Structure formats: structure tokens, C-alpha cells
Amino acid sequence: MADVKTSPAVEAGLTALAVSLRGVTKAYDNGVMALGPLDLAVRKGEFISLLGPSGCGKSTALRIIAELSAPSSGTVRVARHAGEAQPGHVQPGHGIGFVFQEPTLMPWTSVRENVRLPLRLAGVPKAEARARADEALASVGLADFADAYPRELSGGMKMRVSLARALVTDPDILLMDEPFAALDEITRFRLNNDLLALWRALGKTVIFVTHSVFESVYLSQRVVVMTARPGRIQADIRIETVEPRGEEFRTSAAYSDYCRKVSAALAPSYSGQSTL
Ligand SMILES: Nc1ncnc2c1ncn2[C@@H]1O[C@H](COP(=O)(O)OP(=O)(O)OP(=O)(O)O)[C@@H](O)[C@H]1O
Numbered sequence: 001m002a003d004v005k006t007s008p009a010v011e012a013g014l015t016a017l018a019v020s021l022r023g024v025t026k027a028y029d030n031g032v033m034a035l036g037p038l039d040l041a042v043r044k045g046e047f048i049s050l051l052g053p054s055g056c057g058k059s060t061a062l063r064i065i066a067e068l069s070a071p072s073s074g075t076v077r078v079a080r081h082a083g084e085a086q087p088g089h090v091q092p093g094h095g096i097g098f099v100f101q102e103p104t105l106m107p108w109t110s111v112r113e114n115v116r117l118p119l120r121l122a123g124v125p126k127a128e129a130r131a132r133a134d135e136a137l138a139s140v141g142l143a144d145f146a147d148a149y150p151r152e153l154s155g156g157m158k159m160r161v162s163l164a165r166a167l168v169t170d171p172d173i174l175l176m177d178e179p180f181a182a183l184d185e186i187t188r189f190r191l192n193n194d195l196l197a198l199w200r201a202l203g204k205t206v207i208f209v210t211h212s213v214f215e216s217v218y219l220s221q222r223v224v225v226m227t228a229r230p231g232r233i234q235a236d237i238r239i240e241t242v243e244p245r246g247e248e249f250r251t252s253a254a255y256s257d258y259c260r261k262v263s264a265a266l267a268p269s270y271s272g273q274s275t276l
């Protein structure tokens with residue numbers, strides 16, 4: 001992951017930033033121009049959503065931030081905490097937790113072992129890793145399922161395990177790529193509320209990709225709307241409301257107004273797109 005290495009003047013501005021993308025583009029080897037130029041600044045502790053049509057480069061942007069993919073041009077800066085270089089405590093992903101759309105759990109081993117995996121890879125001693133895995137499972141409401149196998153869990157529970165696995169390394173930044181898209185609405189609402197509670201309690205920076213206008217407005221402090229491919233910023237809408245959010249917000253006039261505003265900002269990104 002790129003360190004925050006800049007001139008003092010720029011650094012002063014970056015201290016409050018978790019992620020900064022400047023003029024970032026991505027052209028894949030097959031010639032597909034997937035992204036950008038994209039400029040995006042995310043403050044530490046902020047919860048933002050990325051919203052945009054299929055194929056506009058949302059996953060590509062997350063992968064670039066996580067350094068799973070290199071940008072073709074532009075600069076990527078990600079601020080991370082300092083204490084991660086301790087031997088035996090090096091965190092894979094360098095302070096970044098990634099939650100994918102599919103929970104991608106290892107079916108042959110327990111929930112606890114699935115959550116412990118990133119710590120095992122980082123060489124964290126077994127007893128400590130086990131305790132931290134159990135703590136992460138408790139934080140997502142699965143304390144009683146540490147010994148269960150993935151096949152014994154519902155879709156929502158599997159996604160909770162995936163979230164616990166992303167949290168177990170105590171990352172500064174949580175990248176979430178349509179994590180709740182496959183869940184029924186009630187489970188999704190519940191996970192939305194639990195995610196907000198965790199965000200408030202843990203103070204992480206969250207970048208959340210979704211196709212749902214409703215979900216983006218409910219969760220985020222800012223909704224960043226992207227254009228069709230190659231994805232650029234179409235609109236950046238701040239969602240100001242009373243915190244903490246709950247069912248009252250979801251049924252409020254302010255919520256519908258924001259949803260309308262975000263939908264209107266999104267409409268041009270879909271114009272001219274095939275509906276096939
Ligand atoms: N490894 C790859 N090689 C070539 N092209 C790719 C690769 N990964 C993605 N693409 C292309 O880049 C574009 C952006 O893909 P990306 O997965 O970032 O979109 P997305 O916004 O996440 O879409 P969705 O909402 O459907 O998940 C698409 O046209 C896709 O086909």
C-alpha cells in the first residue's frame with residue numbers, strides 16, 4: 001500500500017484523509033478503459049457509498065485502494081496507523097479490511113478458523129488469534145457460532161462471518177463491495193443497522209459499494225455517484241441527518257428527499273445504456 005509520502009504542505013491536508021485518489025485511471029490488458037480519471041478524497045472515520053451502473057468501475061476502484069490492482073495512471077494515497085509493523089502483528093492488507101459480495105468462506109473448517117485466517121497468515125500466536133477471532137465474532141452477534149461450519153449458517157450469518165474476518169485485523173479502512181446484495185430485505189435492514197452500530201463504535205473509515213439508492217442514503221454520510229464506464233464522479237451528495245440513524249430516519253420525509261436527489265443524480269449515468 002502506498003504510504004502517505006508527500007511534501008509537508010500536502011501532508012497537512014492529508015492528515016485528516018484516509019484515502020485520496022487523484023486522476024486515477026485503469027485500463028485493463030484487454031483494452032477496456034474501466035475507470036477514471038477518478039478523484040476521490042475520503043476523510044478518516046467517514047462512511048461513504050459508491051453508487052453507479054454495472055461495469056462503471058466500482059469494484060476496480062476498491063481493488064486499487066486495497067492495492068489488489070495497480071492504477072494505470074494517477075496517485076493513490078492511503079493513510080494507515082503506525083503500529084502495524086510489529087513482528088508477528090503485521091496485518092495483511094495493511095490496515096484495510098475487504099468484504100466481498102460473496103462471503104467466500106472455507107467450507108471445510110469452523111467459523112472461528114475462517115475468521116482467524118488473516119491473523120494466522122500474519123503469524124499471530126494461536127491463543128491470541130483465537131481470542132481476537134472470538135471477539136470479532138461477538139462484535140457481529142455470532143459469539144455462539146464460533147464452532148459451527150459455514151454450511152450450518154444462513155446467508156446473513158455467512159455475511160456476518162465475512163465482516164468479522166475483515167474486522168479481526170482491526171483495520172482502519174473497511175472496503176465493502178455490495179456485501180448485502182444477495183440478502184432478503186429484512187436481513188439486509190438488520191445488517192445495515194448492525195453495520196452502522198459497529199461503525200459508530202469502532203470509528204473506521206468505510207467505503208461501501210452498492211446498487212441500492214435506498215441503502216446508500218440510509219448508511220452514508222456521503223453518497224458518491226459515478227458515471228457509466230469509465231467511471232468518474234458524477235455527483236457527491238452529503239447526507240445530513242440526526243444521528244444515530246434508525247427506522248425513524250428510514251421512514252422520514254428527509255430520507256425520501258435524499259433518495260429522490262440521489263436517483264436524479266444517478267439517472268444520467270444510465271442514459272443510453274442497454275437494458276439487456
Ligand atoms: N480483470 C479484468 N480484465 C478485464 N476487464 C475487466 C477486469 N475486471 C473488470 N473488467 C472490466 O472493467 C469494467 C469495470 O468493472 P468493475 O468490476 O470494476 O465494475 P463494477 O462497477 O464493479 O460493476 P458491477 O456493479 O457489475 O459489480 C467492466 O467493463 C469489466 O468488464
Ligand SMILES: [Mg+2]
Nearest residue numbers: 058059060177
Ligand atoms: Mg462490482
